[in-house]
Amino acid sequence: MSQVDNNEAASIPESDAVQSLLPSDRLNIIRHKGRPTIKDYMPLLFTDFFEMHGDRLYGDDNAIMGGIGRFDGIPVTVIAEVKGRDVYENKECNFAMPHPEGYRKSMRLAHQAEKFHRPVICFIDTPGAFCGVEAEKRGVGEAIARSLYEFMTLKTPVISVVLGEGGSGGALALGVCDKLGMLENSLYSVISPRGFASILWKDASRESEACNIMRITAEDMVSLGIAEAIIPEADGGAHNDFAITAENISEFLSKSLSEKMKIDIDVLLNERYNKFRKIGEYTEM
Amino acid sequence: MLEDFFKVVTTRFNSALSDGENKDNPEKKKNSVNIPKGILFKCPRCSSVCESEKLESNRWVCPSCGYHSRITAKQRLSITVDKDSFTEYDCDMQSLNPIDFPGYEKKISDLKEKTGLNEAVITGECTIHGERCIIGIMDSHFMMASMGSVVGEKITRAFEAAAEKHLPLILFTASGGARMQEGTVSLMQMAKTSGAAARLSQAGIPYITVLTDPTTGGVTASFAMLGDIIIAEPKVLVGFAGRRVIEGTIKQRLPDDFQSAEFMLENGFADMIVDRYAMRRTLAHLIRLHRGVQIPSKEVSKDVTG
Numbered sequence: 090m091s092q093v094d095n096n097e098a099a100s101i102p103e104s105d106a107v108q109s110l111l112p113s114d115r116l117n118i119i120r121h122k123g124r125p126t127i128k129d130y131m132p133l134l135f136t137d138f139f140e141m142h143g144d145r146l147y148g149d150d151n152a153i154m155g156g157i158g159r160f161d162g163i164p165v166t167v168i169a170e171v172k173g174r175d176v177y178e179n180k181e182c183n184f185a186m187p188h189p190e191g192y193r194k195s196m197r198l199a200h201q202a203e204k205f206h207r208p209v210i211c212f213i214d215t216p217g218a219f220c221g222v223e224a225e226k227r228g229v230g231e232a233i234a235r236s237l238y239e240f241m242t243l244k245t246p247v248i249s250v251v252l253g254e255g256g257s258g259g260a261l262a263l264g265v266c267d268k269l270g271m272l273e274n275s276l277y278s279v280i281s282p283r284g285f286a287s288i289l290w291k292d293a294s295r296e297s298e299a300c301n302i303m304r305i306t307a308e309d310m311v312s313l314g315i316a317e318a319i320i321p322e323a324d325g326g327a328h329n330d331f332a333i334t335a336e337n338i339s340e341f342l343s344k345s346l347s348e349k350m351k352i353d354i355d356v357l358l359n360e361r362y363n364k365f366r367k368i369g370e371y372t373e374m
Numbered sequence: 375m376l377e378d379f380f381k382v383v384t385t386r387f388n389s390a391l392s393d394g395e396n397k398d399n400p401e402k403k404k405n406s407v408n409i410p411k412g413i414l415f416k417c418p419r420c421s422s423v424c425e426s427e428k429l430e431s432n433r434w435v436c437p438s439c440g441y442h443s444r445i446t447a448k449q450r451l452s453i454t455v456d457k458d459s460f461t462e463y464d465c466d467m468q469s470l471n472p473i474d475f476p477g478y479e480k481k482i483s484d485l486k487e488k489t490g491l492n493e494a495v496i497t498g499e500c501t502i503h504g505e506r507c508i509i510g511i512m513d514s515h516f517m518m519a520s521m522g523s524v525v526g527e528k529i530t531r532a533f534e535a536a537a538e539k540h541l542p543l544i545l546f547t548a549s550g551g552a553r554m555q556e557g558t559v560s561l562m563q564m565a566k567t568s569g570a571a572a573r574l575s576q577a578g579i580p581y582i583t584v585l586t587d588p589t590t591g592g593v594t595a596s597f598a599m600l601g602d603i604i605i606a607e608p609k610v611l612v613g614f615a616g617r618r619v620i621e622g623t624i625k626q627r628l629p630d631d632f633q634s635a636e637f638m639l640e641n642g643f644a645d646m647i648v649d650r651y652a653m654r655r656t657l658a659h660l661i662r663l664h665r666g667v668q669i670p671s672k673e674v675s676k677d678v679t680g
Contacts, residue, residue: 238568257552
């Protein structure tokens with residue numbers, strides 16, 4: 090495994106400052122060139138992994154990978170958004186921006202998991218669903234909507250982890266789950282900080298400023314009741330030690346699975362529904 | 375703010391005209407006189423001008439091109455439900471500021487004053503040609519009907535009321551998407567409403583969505599696309615990503631009918647396009663067709679659990 094040279098991370102503060110990081114510092118950490126992706130974590134978390142392809146309707150999407158493998162010896166279905174680390178890898182996986190067929194593949198594999206009584210583990214790492222003509226033609230809105238619907242009623246435990254960027258509906262499509270864990274530096278937002286700045290101030294370069302007022306960190310998600318756990322990364326960020334970060338993810342998954350696999354499925358589905366049902370702040374005066 | 379997203383709708387149609395693509399409107403460019411609001415209506419699609427009264431008597435459909443213009447929830451109610459049949463639900467529900475977004479409270483209170491609405495959707499129970507149903511109408515005049523906590527909660531409650539009362543649900547959708555000012559909380563409303571839609575579906579209750587101008591973003595990517603039947607009004611904007619964003623990605627101009635109701639129909643994401651004159655009776659007929667018949671079956675149907 091590669092330990093990444095820290096020179097590129099000039100803007101990332103040293104580890105002892107981690108607690109006082111600004112959200113924009115975290116944005117720099119998750120954009121670090123050496124940040125591990127699902128492809129790095131896969132061999133550290135799962136054994137006997139077989140990747141499955143295609144949505145059986147239109148095609149295959151490399152921005153979402155899925156398959157079956159073992160976690161702690163238990164067969165599981167894994168669905169993950171795939172980021173690349175260089176331009177070639179990113180071209181391959183479309184910068185982790187899925188097309189509708191990616192979400193439809195995800196639903197297909199999730200249904201198989203339900204049929205064969207395997208839990209589903211989802212990894213979120215995307216700036217958002219792809220914005221393009223073909224995506225619209227093939228109904229990216231419908232594909233996301235259907236994912237939310239299907240995962241909400243999926244009769245098997247679903248655990249999700251945000252690895253880096255959790256951007257908008259494209260992230261949420263893998264985020265309807267019984268338990269959501271967020272890596273310490275990961276972010277989860279309704280729109281990318283860049284998009285936020287360009288809409289609000291007509292100036293995309295005010296991204297860091299946007300990032301700091303949007304409340305999108307792991308801590309924010311826990312306090313808003315959106316995530317249940319913060320998964321610690323290696324000191325200074327996951328890029329500094331993949332193995333330690335993977336171990337922490339593994340611990341979270343192991344705990345969450347044993348907790349959720351005990352629960353009667355109808356009870357679990359009710360809890361899943363209510364987890365989202367109660368999010369929102371309003372008054373009725 | 376979000377409104378700016380949709381300026382492009384106006385400009386693309388106007389610029390299409392100035393490109394000379396539509397020749398039956400020769401005075402368009404010279405006609406730059408300011409039109410006083412409330413007296414005349416200038417169609418954002420074909421740029422033709424008519425008196426507001428005439429537009430209103432035509433159910434706010436442009437008399438020259440048939441564009442189904444954006445109307446308020448109250449106007450929509452007046453042309454959709456039987457007279458005096460509407461009982462509103464949750465009319466006092468109002469937004470808080472979940473992520474302490476600067477200036478959000480002020481924006482909401484200004485809009486309340488300006489629109490006379492508490493939020494971007496009204497929900498309730500009504501009859502349409504005598505058919506009882508639950509109805510929800512989104513109003514793009516309130517912060518482009520973006521979905522925050524209140525919209526999410528009211529829509530979810532409408533789903534739950536429909537399931538509880540065994541009444542069909544009709545939602546008129548219009549939205550700029552999730553409400554940025556409520557951060558990730560607004561994103562979660564997509565999951566919440568879709569979950570409620572799933573429960574209604576499992577209960578075997580019909581759910582009809584009517585896509586009106588504009589239905590986009592997080593609303594398209596949640597309950598709007600989950601109707602058993604999806605109806606669209608003619609020529610309205612329906613899509614997921616913003617047009618400018620896509621144009622920025624592909625570096626070319628998109629055709630004018632991209633992300634229209636007709637585009638959705640052609641690509642298989644809407645069942646039908648229905649105009650305002652036929653809407654009431656179409657909805658009533660569809661509700662009647664969902665009464666079903668008794669089909670003999672050995673199995674006694676079990677209670678559906680969510």
